Amino acid sequence: MLIYDAHSPAPRCLRMFLLEKQLQVPAVTVDVMTGENRQSPYLTVNPAGQTPALRLDDGSTLAEAVAIAEYLEELYPLPSLIGSTPEQRAQTRQWWRRVELNITEFIHNAYHYAEGLTRFESRIPVLPEAADGLKQVAQDRLHWLDGMFGPGPYLCGDRFTVADIWLYVWLDFGAAVNQPFDRSLPNIGPWFERIAARPSAELSRKLLAA
Structure with a gap:
């Protein structure tokens, strides 16, 4: 997996989530200050042009921090940050x-x-x-x-x-x-x-x- 990270609140939410999960996932930084997220090649990763995004091992991409957190919680349920029931x-x-x-x-x-x-x-x-x-x-x-x-x-x-x-x-x-x-x-x-x-x-x- 690979995370597309950035200086922005939603990516920071995901970073804090990963830290609490004690998960280490490789990452690259997207420069949202200069609008890199609104240009190619990032738009081929996430056509919505938003960060963060998560590239899966099969080459597909998940976007939206909420969806990524839900996905990672299912893969790594402990410690639980959404719930165990x-x-x-x-x-x-x-x-x-x-x-x-x-x-x-x-x-x-x-x-x-x-x-x-x-x-x-x-x-x-x-x-x-x-x-x-x-x-x-x-x-x-x-x-x-x-x-x-x-x-x-x-x-x-x-x-x-x-x-x-x-x-x-x-x-x-x-x-x-x-x-x-x-x-x-x-x-x-x-x-x-x-x-x-x-x-x-x-x-x-x-x-x-x-």
């Missing part, structure tokens, strides 16, 4: 979807339309006038998520899962691109510090191919 897997996916659909997608698009505008305006449709609203929605939904947070210490109770990874990486990214979250949130605030203290949080800042 149908109930656990469903619970993890429930929180994972809540995080993605309500928070991280808004952070992502707000970045495209504001701080990342000069980088993306020649690549994708951008709506600068929507940026402030998207940021506001992300923060509102984070308060919403905080209110549903159970006894913890993680989103899925006592299980650290891929849902925690996804939310942590994107909140960390948001803080770096003028989208800081309210650290006084009673549940998410301490949770963030808890995840940040995991060795994989810091180590995942480094590219796999470095």
